[in-house]
Amino acid sequence: MDFAIPEEYIQFRDSVYHFSRDRLAPRAEALDLEGTFGWDNWRDMADMGLLGLPFPEEYGGSQASPLATCLAMEAMAHAGVDSGTTLSWGAHTILCGVPIWLLGSEDQKKRYLPKLASGEWIGGFGLTEPGSGSDAAAMKTTAVKRGDRWILNGSKMFITNGPIGQVFIVFAVTDKTAGNKGISAFIVEKSFPGFSAGKELKKMGHRTSPTSELVFDQCEVPEENLLGPLHLGFLAVGKETLEWERSCMIAPIVGGMEFLLEQCIAYAKNRRQFGQPIAQFQAIQQKLANMKVALEASRWLIYRVAWLKEQGRSAMLEASIAKLFVTERMLKVVDDAVQIFGGYGYIHEYPVERAYRDAKLGTIGAGTSEVQKMIIIREMMKRYVRSLS
Template sequence: MSEEAVILEMIDSFLEKDVKPFVQELERKDEYPHKIAEKMMELGLFGATIAPEYGGAGLSVKTYAKIIEKLSEVWISVAGLINTHLVTAAAIQNFGTEEQKKYWLPRMASGEIRAGIALTEPDGGTDLQAIRTRAVRDGDDYVVNGSKIWITNVIYGQILALLVKTDPEARPRHKGMSLLIAEKGEGMTVSKMEKLGYLGIDTCEIGYDNFRVPAKNLIGGVEGQGLKQILSGLELGRINVAARGVGLARAALNESVAYAQIRKAFGKPIVEHQAIAIKLADMATRVEASKHLVYAAAEAYEQGKKCDMEASMAKLYACEAAVTNSIEAMRVHAAYGYSKECNIERYYRDAPLLIIGEGTSELQRLLIARNLVERNPA
């Protein structure tokens, strides 16, 4: 058995024993899955893509994507627990000083420290360069003022990769952006947001009022590199979200295939009505196509190639597939799919997050088109 097969088998048994029996209840109460997170620490999942020299498992991104697919077939919130954490770790690993890597990565790999990414603001989501949160150097610290919105993994995490403006007048605008490793503390207010899906895991609004971050926590020790640093981490994040799309699309498919064979209408199982059979065929094809796009992006990432186009294609296609498959699964299940007893209702609420977070589908299309021109100049 390959190492990957052993890991995936371990994930299957974790999901059967430690996740599946608890999802409905945690979802209903919108309660943070503490026990699941502890088990994920034991399994080393918080260090999945962190290099072994810094205490991580150093898994290939393709194996990581397969793990995320499996987690998301059961509950996308579980995959969300490690996504922003590993995006932050990737930014530190790719751009941090040796001192920063040695200080943060081993404790992140064990899960003792969990991370989120604080990029989005009330006036800057897709257009990240429009952010207004300001960090001003004061002695050995930066003093941060501003606000962030829609930030996941804040309440039960310890640090955030915090995107700030260190020079708001800089042109082009990204030259004035920096990335800080910010530990939670005085001067920071956090309030949990109410949302449609992606429950269990917290998403928050944050206010910064003269919040201090040690200057030694500036990633790479150089100002003006923040956007580049976080975008490189987001390539991994997009592969994670795309793999979540594959998992959710597959869960919607599998439950539809099962239900269509037992539910009868007009004297026969509904799968024998062509209108339903055709839906299942299209759903399955979407899952397969998405999976291959995700693996291609993961392989390009692994080879250290520029893979923003591959990651965007995977994210665009797999996340749209998840939305379409969740709606199609609702049609196949009809009223039963609308019931809180049925997982389809959850997939239908969870899937739209995937076409928003880590860059909307519209943004992915823009990135793909930009790459097409760059790679094929006239």
């Protein structure tokens, strides 16, 4: 067993940390307060090679492994970059780009990945609908073949990058009799006739990441934009990308924990009450110790998922365990952080307030905590049944 991270990965992580601290983090507070997407951040991230991080170099990517991608995203949040920026990155690179890279035809990869990697286009992922979230396969959006086009009708809800994206992976029912084996994936461009994005939804947190509904009204999608196997797109995209999502897109939460811990230590050493720094009080020290334990445990759970992926091994169980643990523990970490800051923790100027609002999405998006527990039970039972029989 080797817990050492290769030196070149550490150098890469440090370079992303310094870039994020110097270029992106200083913009976080203003963008969050305005509730606007950080276009300058996006351009800087493209220049740094972050928008196509895991894609192969031939498509404009940086060919980073799952662990290197996790380290980069952790470093970005550790530097104080807001969660909206890392969420928009995740929807673009992991949810939109990775399925095209892993399931797309050569033509699809050539057409879309360089544009995503360069940031010229912004990507997103449309699975959730107004009436179906956890039970995603109960979707109502349909796709019917007409000549050389698929005609999509329906809508998708809560879509990250919806108001600003040019291309989306969209799921639609292609065989109503087959349940989750009758759902296909399509690459849908904003310019396709019949596509529209709803108005931006106002949110509790992640305010720099625009979210909206997507509407398909007789939307015409060329047949060559079917992604992956007909009828099996839902299962194929899930199989190929869920572990990416539940490691790389959760890694910023780990970086956020470290950022908060550093902020809290600095504040507790400086803030004096009853004639001494509040860091001297055991009640504060215990909160800091709990934060450190949450950080270390979360970090290694995420790295394990990335490591299993690098070995080409299934990590469905480990990914759900990591997603559940990290996102639930973050709720306690942000709560303790605001408590340590006292009244100042409730004020916009301090990043702990933003982190508190941002943290809740973790236990809802990409499969709620309840759904993760359902997956854990299912996967765990399979393994125990195998090992006991």
